[in-house]
């Protein structure tokens with residue numbers, strides 16, 4: 001499996017507010033060919049900011065950015081505007097958060113798809129575009145005649161499917177999905193996610209799937225990154241994260257959402273609420289909510305270290321240089 | 335089609351209502367102003383004119399209201415609005431017809447220029463909202479749209495017309511050059527229209543810029559604009575087809591009002607520049623207590639307002655599918 005998308009030490013700070021908000025802090029991740037990668041985290045932890053930064057959608061006027069985003073080895077941050085525009089949707093596309101509202105209210109589904117295709121397939125004949133529109137809508141189970149309708153004439157679930165069809169129209173290598181099913185009822189959500197999985201197998205694109213629903217990510221993704229207050233605090237194969245997630249926050253997230261299949265567990269939420277990114281506590285940002293915090297958590301920020309070849313965690317409890325009896329002691333207290 | 339039919343029925347009812355009010359008001363007003371007028375006119379105008387006025391306002395008439403109403407509708411259907419007192423014995427319809435073209439030409443053109451230019455500038459500055467252009471445009475637009483019109487028009491006329499003598503002081507054309515479809519005559523018409531048109535555009539442009547800009551800015555943050563960007567659509571397409579097309583919709587109502595007021599809205603302009611349009615006529619009619627002419631003009635104004643609103647409703651139905659389809 002070769003690496004398609006690589007994010008290296010990416011930091012994003014919103015400069016349009018006081019205090020400035022460091023919404024993404026030194027994030028690195030990579031996505032391989034035909035892989036589904038999940039990004040988990042509570043509301044406000046910077047997931048959308050990370051995605052918009054990857055897609056180069058944040059204007060310089062409101063953010064400061066550092067780090068690199070490599071797509072097939074090409075650094076998107078140094079690309080000029082027109083080359084970036086041409087590459088959009090052909091190589092990397094987006095199903096936005098609230099995909100329900102992401103359609104232009106005064107254009108038919110067909111016109112919206114056609115305009116996107118025309119922006120990239122400059123030499124295409126109209127027939128080819130129509131054929132591709134029909135084919136793509138069919139793939140997401142939207143009947144052909146619905147393409148003449150306007151978004152307000154479709155149900156929420158159908159609009160969601162249309163947003164997915166839009167993202168797949170040009171058969172990109174990577175599709176980024178920012179909570180693609182928020183606002184839908186659970187049954188529809190599930191249906192759509194299974195469809196994404198099927199399409200991903202059929203067309204062979206890679207997916208970067210953002211969600212706050214940990215159990216869903218574990219089920220769908222091969223690799224999961226857990227984000228807290230703008231940082232990655234744990235990452236690894238989803239199986240390992242599920243069975244042996246190390247960070248107290250990760251375990252809290254898994255406990256929050258019982259898995260869709262399998263035995264029912266008690267739902268034990270994470271106490272407290274996510275921090276204000278403008279005023280992060282010193283040390284580990286999670287320590288005020290952490291049931292196992294030890295003294296160093298309040299003044300030293302833990303860095304991400306591997307606990308196994310693919311599995312990394314940023315937590316003092318799992319940093320090798322802590323005497324293990326201290327860890328045990330803190331476990332006992334919890 | 336259903337949408338068009340419904341709007342049409344609505345406007346026909348509204349028009350019928352205004353016609354009927356136009357008939358009823360002079361007849362129902364306490365102390366009948368028309369009767370008073372008639373008394374004052376005795377001896378001043380010819381008995382023939384007096385007879386015409388009597389018939390028109392139902393003064394000293396023995397026919398009942400229903401019959402009078404029926405006669406009034408018949409007359410109206412024939413375009414007969416009575417006879418003007420000021421321009422006796424010319425018919426009101428003729429007097430209005432002669433002025434209408436000047437008003438439509440001057441105020442109409444200026445209104446449309448102002449709307450199109452202002453909307454376009456509003457789109458443009460909203461798109462460049464983080465640049466100096468936007469920071470410059472907003473206060474300037476606020477300043478110009480807060481100008482008292484009458485004062486501006488007088489200053490412009492005084493400086494550019496009187497002191498510098500660059501533009502004519504009054505009228506729609508030179509007396510030596512009656513309007514015709516020849517090049518010198520057209521140039522002369524434009525020359526006379528330039529100053530009044532300029533003052534209208536200057537005063538109304540800022541409002542269009544600001545309202546379009548203020549509609550555009552929230553629409554630029556809409557999810558579908560973000561998606562269009564992510565999808566790599568060309569800037570022009572996003573700006574006009576996605577952002578502006580949506581942002582224009584709320585502005586159309588304002589445009590309908592402006593179009594409707596073309597007929598009446600030129601009063602100040604036409605007075606200051608002595609331009610022979612409907613506004614000037616309205617001013618004359620009211621200072622001469624020329625009731626037939628006033629009534630004809632008011633009917634004309636309400637007709638124009640309704641017609642403009644109907645036209646914009648049709649346009650709205652075309653531009654916003656939600657308007658047309660939700661009204662089932």
Ligand SMILES: Nc1ncnc2c1ncn2[C@@H]1O[C@H](COP(=O)(O)OP(=O)(O)OP(=O)(O)O)[C@@H](O)[C@H]1O
Pocket residue numbers: 014016017021023041042043044045046047048049050062097212277
């Ligand atoms: N334009 C902006 N200017 C300033 N701060 C912003 C801006 N956009 C987002 N933020 C802040 O950045 C932080 C991260 O926001 P972001 O939308 O990335 O979170 P998220 O993880 O996607 O949350 P959610 O699950 O609710 O979508 C939040 O604290 C938010 O207030």
Ligand SMILES: [Mg+2]
Pocket residue numbers: 047048049097178
């Ligand atoms: Mg988000």
